[in-house]
Amino acid sequence: MMQEINRLLISQDMRVTAWTIVAFVVVYFLTIFIKNFYELFGFAPSKCWLDAFYLWTLVTGIFVSRNIIFLLVGLVALFIIGRTFEPLWGRYPFFRFIVVEGMAVNLGITIIISLLYLFGATSLIRSDFSGVGPLIFSSIVALKLHYPTRPVVSSIPALQWFTYNDLPFCLLILSIPFIFVEYLRFIFFDAFVSLFVAWGYLRFWQLEEEITPLPSIDVEANNNEAHVNLMDDFSFSSLFPSPIRPLLTMPASLIRKIEDWIHRRHRLQNAPATEIGVTNIETQLDGVANAPAAVPIIDTAQLDNPQTNQDEVPLLLPTNTSLSEPSLTSEFTSTSSEDFKLGLSLLNAQEQGLPSSSSDALLEN
Template sequence: MLSSSSPPQPLQTGSSSFYTGFTRLCKGLAVILVLGHVLLQIFPSALPYVALIPSSTIPFAWNLITAGYIEQSLIGVAISTIGLLLFGKSLEPLWGSKEFLKFIIVVNLFTSVCVFVTAIALYYITRQESYLYTPFSGFHGVLSGFLVGIKQILPDQELSLFVLKIKAKWMPTLVTLISIATSFFITDSVSYLPTLLFGIYMSWIYLRYFQKRPETSLKGDPSDDFSFSSFFPEFLRPILDPITSLFHWVFCGRRSGSSAELRGRSLDASPLPGSDSIEAARRRERGARALEQRLAAEKLSAVGKVEGTSHQSAAENV
C-alpha cells in the first residue's frame, strides 16, 4: 500500500502490463468506435446523418451525440481506441464506471454544442460557407478531456513522451499549444481543432464545478491546483486569476448551496482556509494509491503467467 507521503509511481509503459488490464466498459466503447468507422467506410453516404454538420444540425439534432463516436480516418480510430483503453485504466477505477461513462457523455455532448455554436458564429462573422458544411466528428474531444482528468487526480504523474518525461498536469496545456501550432500548417485543422479545445474546456468546467465527489456530498474541485490559471505558467496567473473569479460567479454565484456545501464554505462563498489544499492532497493520494494497486495487480498477473509457463515447460520436459 502507498503511504500518504509516497509520490505517484510512473506508469510502466514498457512492460507487458501496458497491454493488459483494460476495463470492460472501455472495451465496449472501443468496439463502438471501431464499428462506427467500419460502417462509415461501407456506407459513406451515412456521414451527414452521424457527423456534426452545422447546416443540417437543426433537423438532425442527434448529430450532437453521435458525432463524438464517429472517426472518419483510420489513424483517428486507432488513436481514439488506444487512448480510450489506456486512459480508462487510470480513470475508471478512480471515478467508477458510472461516473466515467457520465463524464464521456457530458463532455461529448457539450463539446458538440460548443462546436456547433462556434461554427454558426464564424459563418455570420466571415460569411465563409465552409464553416456550415464541414463535417465535425471524432472522439478526440473526450480524449483531451481525459488529460484534464489525469491532471486533476495525478498531477505529478510523469508521462513518457518519446524521450521526454512531462508531468501530467502540463499535458492539456502542451496538447493545446501543439494543436494550435500545427493548425497553421494543416489545411483541414478546422475539422479537429475546435473539438479538441472545447473538449479540454468543457472537461475542466465539469470536473471543476459539477462532478460529484464520492467521499463528500459536495460537487466539483475548488482547489487552487485545479483552477483555470493552473493550466498556464506562473507569470500569467495574476492576469488570469480574475477570469477564474468570473467562472466561479457564473457557475456558483447564483446557485444556492445545500447545508453540506455551507458547512464547507464561509459566508462569502469562499472555501474555508486550507480546505482546498487538503482536498486536493486527498485526491492525489487516492489516485496514487489506486494506481499503485493496479500496477501491483498487473505485476502479480504477469508473474503468475510466467510461472505457469515455466511449470508447463517443465512438465513437457519430464
Template sequence: MSTPQLSGGTMSMFTGFTRLCKGLAVVLVGGHIVVQILPSALSYLALIPAKTIPFAWNLFTAGYTEQSIYGLFISTIGLLFVGKLLEPIWGSREFLKFIFVVNFLTSVCVFITAIALYYITRQEIYLYMPVSGFQGVLSGFLVGIKQIVPDQDLSFLKIKAKWLPSLALLVSIIVSFFTAESASYLPTMIYGTFIGWIYLRYWQRKPETKLRGDPSDEFSFSTFFPEFCRPVINPIATIFERMLCGRRSEISDESGGYTLGGTTLPGSDPIEASRRRERGARALEERLAAERLAAAGKTEETQKDATENV
C-alpha cells in the same frame, strides 16, 4: 507512499483494459467502418451545422464517428489506456457519465461556434464541413489525469502530468497551421478540454464529501497556463468562478476553501483536495502493482514450461 507510474511493465501495458472501454472501442471501430462502407452515412452521423436541425442526434453521434484511420487509431488507443487509469478511480457509471456530458456539450459548443462564424464571415464552409471524432473526450480525459496525478512525472515526455492538457492543445494549435484536417479537430479539442474541466471543477459528485466538484487552487483555471500568465488570467477566472458558483460561494483568503454563509464547506480546502489525490494515486499504485505481479507470474510460468520441455 511512493509515486505511482502511469505505465506498467511491458507485458502488463497491453492488459487490464476495462470492459466498458473495450465496448466503446468497438463502437468507434464500428462507426468508422460504417462511414467507410456507406459514405452517405457521414451526413447523418457527423456534426454538420446546416443539418443539425432537424438531425439533432448528430450532437450525440458525432463524437463516436471517426472519419480517418489515424483518428480511429489515436482515439481507440487513448480510450483504452486512459480509461484503464480513470475508470477504476471514478467508477464505471461516473466514467460513462463524463464521456456522455463532455461529448454532447462539446458538440453543442462546436455547433454554436460554426453558426456564429457563418454569420460573421458568410462562408458556407462553416455550415457544411462535417465535424466528428472522439478527440473532445480524449482532451477531457487529459484534464482528469491532471486532476488525479498532477505531479506524476511522465518519463517518456520528461514533464508532469498536469501539463498534458495544455501541451496537447499547444501541439494541436501549431499543427493546425499546416494541415486543414487538424484545424477541423482544433475546436473539438479546445471545447473538450474546457468542458472536461468544467465538469470536474463544478459538477462531478464526490461521494466522500457529498459535494460537487474540485475547488482546490491546484485545479483552478489558471493552472493550465504558465506561471507568468497567471496574473492576467486570475482576475478573469475569478469573475468566471463567481458566475458559476453564485454569490454565496466565495474563495476564503485564509483557508483557500469555498465558504457558504461564512462557513467553510467540507472538502473544499487544499487538505481535502490533497487527500482525494492521494486516494486516486493509491488506487493507481495498487492496480499497477497487481499488473506487475500478474506479468511476473506469467513470465515465471513461461520459463517453467520451457524448462520442462527441455
C-alpha cells in the same frame, strides 16, 4: 489488441471501455456498407441548424471515424483512457464522461463555428469534426486533476519537470498551427473547447461527487503525489502557466464567485431541515441550533382554557434571541400577530416582577 479486448469484455471494472471500443469498430463498418450512414451520424456544425436539424450527431459524432487511421488512433486512445479512468471513477461516471463530454464539446464547437459563420467565416461551418478528439483532450484535463505532479515522461530524467499539470495548455499551444491545415482544423477546435468544457464538467459535476480527489491506482506513484485542493489547485487560473495568470485576474475572480455561489446553493440544498416546533418555516433563525435554553411563549387560548392538554409542546425561542425584534413575527407563521404581541407583553411583565393584576389588565385589553 484483440486479446486485450476479449479480456475487457469479461472484466467488471472496464466493461464500458470494452463495449465502447466494440461500438467504434461496428460504427466504422456501418459507414462502409450502409449508404449515407456517415451523413446521418457524422458531426459537422452545419448539420445542427444550417443544412439540417440532426442534433443527435452531437453525440454520435464521437463514435464515427473518418478512415482506418482515425479508427486505430481512436481505439488506442480509448483503451488508454478507459484503463486509466474507468477503474478510478466507476462504470457509470466513466460512461457519463464519454457521453456528456462528447456532446458538450461538439455543442461548444457548433456555437463557436456558427458565430464565426455569422461574421463571415463560412469555410468552417461544413467542416467535418467527427471523431474521438473531444474525449482525448478532455481526458488530458482529467489527468491534470488526478495526477498533477506526475511526470508525463517518467523514463527520461531530463523531462521530470514536465508534469500532467502543464500538459493541457501545452497541447493547446501545439494545436494552433493545425488551424491553417484544412483537413486538420478540427484538432485545434477540439483542444480549445475541450480544455474549458472538461474543466467545467470536472470542477462542477465530477468533483461534487467526490469529497477528496480519488487516489492514484498506481501504488508506487501514489506515495509521491499530493492531494489536490479542490478550490485552488484545480481553479480556472490553474489551466494556464503561472506567468500569464495575473492577466486572468478579472475572469478568474468572476468564475470564483460563480463557484462560491454554486457551492453555497449545493450546501443549502443538501442541508437537513431543522424543526424547531413550528410548521411552515421557510427560513431558520441564526443560533437556534446552538441555543442553551428556551423560553415558552404563552398562548391566550391556554389562558382562557386552563384544561388545555399539558402534553402539548409549547413554542420555543432561544433565550439569547431578542424578543423585541420585529423580524421574529415573520418566522412563526402559525401564531397571529396579536397573540404574539400579547405573549411578549406578558413575558416582559413577569420578568419585571409586576403584580398579577397588571397581567390581568393586559388580558382584558
